[in-house]
Structures are given as structure tokens and as C-alpha cells.
Amino acid sequence: MADRGTEPMNMMSKTTSSHLPGDHPPVNFGKVGVLLANLGTPDNYDYWSMRRYLNEFLSDKRVIDYSPWIWQPLLQLVILTKRPFSSGAAYKSIWNEEAGESPLMTITKDQTAKMKAAMQARFGDDVVVDFCMRYGNPSTKSKVEELQKQGCQKILFFPLYPQYAGATSATACDQFFRSLEHIKWQPIVRTVEPYFEHPMYIEALAQSVERAYADMETRPDVLVASYHGVPKRYLMEGDPYHCQCQKTSRLLKERLGWPEGEIVTTFQSRFGPEEWLKPYTVEEVARLAETGKKKIAVIAPAFSADCIETLEEINEEIKESFEEAGGEEFTYIPCLNDDDAHIAALAKVVEENLAGWIAPKG
């Protein structure tokens, strides 16, 4: 058998098309894979699709860290008999019926297509871009296998969460590492650091606010930056998510040049009876309305793509709470999605994290 460890790199970057029996199978070495990873979303909004998705998600110990002896009976016998119906109805109200998928899936596909084009322009055919999900489909493992088949000897894994949380970025990385466990010739891997303070991400957020404000007749009294919450205990146990969210808000305020108080940071989507990060968005918007802030805008900087938590929870539930408390004008500013400035920021983050592996052309 050929000793590939001693072959020069230029040999290894070529397709090995003729191999002897017992030799390695043909492999096109030398490409770099960029694997974008998002949370995942149900395949459909019917009871069983919802139950499968929620079961995988809520059985993840990075998300719910209670002892499985206590948590699993509660999850299987109580939560998963009810929540698939209520969450399924919420998904139905935002579903992309034409494509037969949730908005998170459609937007992630659009982002991937634009990232492919951006990477192609910078690196030519040497970089392959694809996406995977932490829960459900397409699975992380299936996409790692596909990248290897396409000749990616190195893989850059990019969790699409600007702020790191154990419940999101870390569990995505765990799943990525697990997917490498049984590979005989493991790829060389890197994970991308959180980009909560990257100047191009802050710029993209600021531009989205400025665009939205330019379209309004009167300026909102307050901009609410609503981040997905986590239990407060996770912060006390060392999770930096809360601090990274606060820093994103501060940098956004500084870039916009606004005075103190015009941006308020809040946390949404509380799940279960524990105390979560505060203030809760749903309560804070009501308090704002009651204290005379009748016109607000809401932005969701923790979400790289619009999803159930923004399109349904913010734009329906949280909006309702504001209006019931006397609020008059509520504007939801969409996530960065496949905005050009967002794609440029993500492409820059990728390029920075590819340093030493591959250089841009020209």
C-alpha cells in the first residue's frame, strides 16, 4: 500500500483515479469545506413531525440540563403530549407553504447559496460550502460525509449564532465532533469563533435599523433589541451568552450614535418554570407602553435567520402584549437573513478563520 504520509502535497491534491486493490479508494484531496450550521426545524407542522423535532431538541442536555431521570418522564409524558400541538399551530401560521418547509430552512438555503457565490469569488473551486442542522435534517453527519466525498480534507464548522451559548453553538460543535467519531481518515477541523462584536456584523445590524427607520414617518421612541433567552442559572454557571448579547447591543448603540436609553436589551422565548435572563421582552414591551413609549421597533440580533421565535413570537405574541398595554405602533425589523451586508460579514468571518489553510485568489 502506498505510504501517503510521505507523498508530496502536490500529489495529494490530485484525484487518485487508479488505485490498486487494497489501496485507498479514489479521493480528491486538498479542498476546504465550510459547513454552516443552524439549529434545525421540524420537517412539517403535524403532531408527529413536531414531536420528533421537539424530542430531539429538548432531550439535548446542553439545552435542558436536568437529570434525565427527572426530565425524561416529564418530557415524554407531559410536554410532548401537548407542545407539538401548540407549537405546530404556531409553525403553521408562518410556514412557507410553497416550498413545503419552515422559513428557517428557506432562509438558510438562501444564505448558503449566497455564501457559495461569495466563497467562489474569493477562493475559486477550492472551497466547498454547505449547511447542516443540529436537530433534524439535513443532519450534521450526512453533510460531513458529503464534504469528504467532495474531497474536503479540511472542514471549517460555522455555527450561525453571533453570540455563543452552550445551548446553541456548543451543542452544534458537539454534534460536529460526534460526526467525526467513526471516520477512519478524519478531516482536519476548525470551529468558527462567535462573531457578536465583529465590525461587519454590527454594521449590517446598524444598516438594517437605519433602513427600517428611514421607511417610517415618525421615529420610534425606543428600539428593543430582543435576544433569545436562556436560564439565568446558565449565566451563573459560566455561560458567556448574556455578556455577548449586552456587548452586541452596546456596539450597535455606539455605531448608531444614539443616546443612552434609546436601545433596550431584553430576552424572549422563556421555556419552563425557572428564572431566565431578564428583562423578559413580553413584559418589557408592556412596561414601555404603560410608561408612554407608544411607538417601538424590535430587532432580534441573536437570530441569523427569521424563524418561529421572530415571525410568530415577536411579530404576534410580543406585539400583542405591547398593544394590549396601550402601545400604538410596533415595527419588527427582520433578521439579517440573506442581506448582502450580512453575507459580506459572514464571508469575512469565514475568510478570517480560513487563514493559514487557504488564501484568497488575486
Ligand SMILES: C=CC1=C(C)c2cc3[nH]c(cc4nc(cc5[nH]c(cc1n2)c(C)c5CCC(=O)O)C(CCC(=O)O)=C4C)c(C)c3C=C
Ligand atoms: C438564538 C439563539 C438561541 C438560544 C440561546 C436558544 C436557547 C433555547 N431554546 C430553547 C427552546 C426552544 N427554542 C425553540 C426554537 C428556536 N430557538 C432558536 C434559537 C435559540 N435557542 C431558534 C433559531 C429557534 C427556531 C427554530 C425554527 O424552526 O424556527 C423551540 C421550538 C419552538 C417552540 O416550541 O417554542 C424551543 C422549544 C431552550 C430551552 C433554550 C435554552 C436553554
Ligand SMILES: [Fe+2]
Ligand atoms: Fe430556542
Ligand SMILES: [Fe+2]
Ligand atoms: Fe418561542
